[in-house]
Amino acid sequence: MSLGEHRDEGRDGVKQSQDRTESPSPNLYASVKNELERPPVIYRKYGPGTQPNHLHPQYASSNSRAPRHPLISLPQSLGEITGPRFALSLVSPSTADLTGQQGGAAIGERIFVSGRVLDEYEKPVPHTLLEIWQANACGRYNHELDQHDAPLDPNFLGTGRVMTDEHGQYRFKTIKPGSYPWRNHYNAWRPAHIHFSLLGPAFVTRLVTQMYFPGDPLLPYDPIFNCTADEKARNRLISSFDSDTVIPEYALAFKFDIVLRGRNETPFEV
């Protein structure tokens, strides 16, 4: 099914995207200057220990890929506090249902995943794109580089996309992914997880993360899950069983809220 069929023609923004004939501003810097006379907008720095370091020796492939020099501080300017917007045509009912994209029913335990995307000030992030990918119920990705000796499911691609609504809420249907072995260390297995990618409102709000499942016995052994020093921060990557949204006789449900960096309300607060 073509993505275009699901365009929401009711949203003016989508329709206007075909007609962009904006002429260059005769006095560009005057208009930018006006913008700059307002208090500077700054996205908050991450809390100490709440993000992984690039180098994490227990995660073997970080050793040749993590930079050795410290990061250099870059003051946020227009390019950092703006970011692309995405049209509703990128999502459709089929991108929000990973269990039936190929005609037949995907094999596995059917689940709903839902949650809210908020900023650090608890403000919902509306109309933001979530890109999702995951292994199938047997722990195999539909990707040529995945050589794990587990069956592929012809009815499961493991690719999804949803957009948050005006309250920052999202929801999609999938199957619970399986665990799988990897070669990081002897007898290494990844806990079951779903990959999430979000861009949020600005270049600096980008987030790629993984959602885990409660009670997974592999979590204490996983160097990727454990790369974040702050225990509370890493435990927030574990979804919660959500009895309120379980569909009787049909599917279990898990809840996973996502928090993006927040835009300072007060100038100069860093």
Added chain:
Amino acid sequence: MSLQATTWQTVGPFFRLGLSHLNGAEIAPSGTPGEVVTVEGRVLDGCGDPVSDAVVEIWQADANGRYNASEETALDTTVSVFTGFGRVPTDEQGRFRFSTVRPGPVPTQDGDLQAPHLAVRVMMRGLLRDLVTRMYFPSEMLESDPVLQSVPEDRRGTLTAAHLPASEATVVWNIELQGERETVFFDC
């Protein structure tokens, strides 16, 4: 502040499944006002080996130095429009290549002008979170760019692209994760 931002996790080796729908080697569709430039380069790891499983994301201003951040011109894969956003994976040789228009200068929050550049984000297996850098186009403004000036002089060259000798319309810029020419990465 009452919440903490969610922690990053690596994109892993299989991100193509979720991210490739927005891949595109043409950031500026034909007809976009401005000087068309092809950018090409490689991503290299600490052993000097090509990184064949990286994805590079670009955010840039248009030829007038304006960022297209409005809902009205949202990125829509069914419509060709310049949004300033690009997503390009590396190939087997670690190469990436895309065409775009050369952005105009953009101001800092203090009102100083920054030289024409792309905001660049690199993600890959082995990186638990993203790396942010910039690619500057060759220009006379490099000398006065406040961000370049904040970088130690002997490392500034890692942020500036060079014209291919044969072609004014192509610039080359590599991303080196480690080593003597380790690219400058930013915290912003």
